[in-house]
Amino acid sequence: MSVRSLIRKTVIEDAVVYGLIEDRFYPAQLASVKSPKFPCACFAFVGGNPDRDIPNFGFLTFNIWVWSSENFEQAYEIYGAMKASLNLKRLKNAEVSFVSNEVAKPIENYDVVTGDYYLMAGWRVREIEV
Amino acid sequence: MFTIIEGTEIVIARIGRTQEEFDRRLDKVLDASVKLLGNAVKKNISLTCHSLEGLAEMGYPYAVRSPFNPHPGSPTYLVHKQSGGLVASMRSGVSHLPGSGVYTGYVGIDETEAPYARYVIMGTRKMVGRNFLTGSLDEVRDEIFNRFINGLRQAIIERRM
Numbered sequence: 035m036s037v038r039s040l041i042r043k044t045v046i047e048d049a050v051v052y053g054l055i056e057d058r059f060y061p062a063q064l065a066s067v068k069s070p071k072f073p074c075a076c077f078a079f080v081g082g083n084p085d086r087d088i089p090n091f092g093f094l095t096f097n098i099w100v101w102s103s104e105n106f107e108q109a110y111e112i113y114g115a116m117k118a119s120l121n122l123k124r125l126k127n128a129e130v131s132f133v134s135n136e137v138a139k140p141i142e143n144y145d146v147v148t149g150d151y152y153l154m155a156g157w158r159v160r161e162i163e164v
Numbered sequence: 165m166f167t168i169i170e171g172t173e174i175v176i177a178r179i180g181r182t183q184e185e186f187d188r189r190l191d192k193v194l195d196a197s198v199k200l201l202g203n204a205v206k207k208n209i210s211l212t213c214h215s216l217e218g219l220a221e222m223g224y225p226y227a228v229r230s231p232f233n234p235h236p237g238s239p240t241y242l243v244h245k246q247s248g249g250l251v252a253s254m255r256s257g258v259s260h261l262p263g264s265g266v267y268t269g270y271v272g273i274d275e276t277e278a279p280y281a282r283y284v285i286m287g288t289r290k291m292v293g294r295n296f297l298t299g300s301l302d303e304v305r306d307e308i309f310n311r312f313i314n315g316l317r318q319a320i321i322e323r324r325m
Contacts, residue, residue, distance in 0.1 A: 065292045080295050081239060081302035086309070095298055101289070138298075145288050154286045156298060 037094065037132060037159055040125050041077065048119035054112045064101060072103040072150075073112060077157075094159040095137070102151045106142060109153045113140055120157075132161040185319045187262050193315040194258050197308040198269040202256045204300040205271050209243040209250050211235075240292075241299035243284060253278035272297065 038061050046057045058074035060067045067076065075098060082094035098116065102109040122135050138156025145152070213235075233240050245251065256271045273281040287293025 063287055063292045064289050065287055070289075078293075080241060080298045083302060083306055086306055095302055097293070097295060097298070099286070099293075141282070141286070143282050143286050145283075148289050150289050152286070154293070 037130055037161060038079070040127060040130065040132075041120065041134065041159075044123065044125055045075075045116055045119050048115065050115040051112070051119055054115055059116070064099060070101070072101055073108055075100045075112060075116060082159075091160075091162050094161060096157050096159065098155050098157055100140075100153045103149060104151070106151050106153070109142075109151050110140070113153055113155065117155075130161060132159050134159045182319070183263055185322060186265075186316065187260070189315045189319040190267055190312065191258075191260060193311045194260065194267045194269050197304075197311055198256050198258055198271060200304050200307060200311075201269070201271045201301060202254065204304050205254060205296060206251055208239070208241065208296045208300050208303075209245065211242050211244045213244070215244075215246075239299050241294040241296045243294055243296055250278050250281060250284070253281065271300075 042059055042061050045051055045059050051059070055074055058071060060070065060074065060076040061078075062076060063078045064070055064074070064076050070076075077096050077098045079094055079096045083092060085091040085093070098113070100109045100113045100116070102112070117136060120134055122133060124131070124133050126132075134157055136155055137158045140153035140155040143152055143154070144150070235242060243250065250273065253274045254271065255274045256269070258267070258269045260267045275281055283291070285293055285295050285297065
């Protein structure tokens with residue numbers, strides 16, 4: 035199971051998150067998702083680097099988006115639950131071991147064309163291959 | 165019984181001069197680092213290989229109907245230059261309170277000049293986002309780190325001499 039899969043599994047298995055968006059935490063930007071149902075969230079990797087000193091260690095940066103057709107309050111409630119489930123938690127399986135944390139607070143946007151309220155936050159994974 | 169420690173004023177003065185040397189060195193490193201990051205951002209939002217018409221012919225690669233990276237093997241956050249407004253709206257700066265040990269630099273976009281920048285970075289339901297700021301920072305993060313390490317090292321070496 036990859037870093038991507040483990041992040042998604044961890045978040046959607048959280049009872050609070052599931053109560054808000056069920057399993058609609060898509061592992062891709064929303065524009066890539068066919069017929070998304072709102073409210074929902076998604077995440078996508080931006081980049082990253084291997085560690086300069088330690089073999090098999092590195093970090094990845096990714097963004098989390100939360101989408102609401104209602105208002106920003108709903109988006110923040112979902113984001114708060116997601117953050118509580120993921121921030122600074124050690125995630126591990128037979129293939130990877132890592133800690134992810136928020137590195138940039140959410141910024142807001144409202145799409146006047148579609149009426150979407152959405153947030154985007156910056157996150158980082160510090161990864162150790164096992 | 166007590167002990168008199170002599171020469172503390174000399175030690176304090178030396179610590180002060182060391183701090184000044186650190187500040188002098190690291191202010192230069194900070195300026196150079198912000199320029200490095202600024203150049204990376206500028207490069208990543210100045211692609212001229214595809215015009216709007218060319219992107220349309222490719223099937224609108226950033227659109228919801230068929231998002232794909234028009235530059236296979238390259239980062240997904242690259243942005244094509246159209247009017248030049250995005251580059252023109254770039255802003256950067258540094259701040260450092262002497263003696264604080266905190267050095268801050270930034271590169272960003274002035275949204276009053278390019279209000280669409282937020283849509284480019286965050287995307288929309290119908291268009292993939294291209295976070296060229298974080299992507300550019302990832303590209304130069306190691307180089308900036310190394311420059312600060314070397315700057316500190318040089319400051320220490322010069323104080324010893």
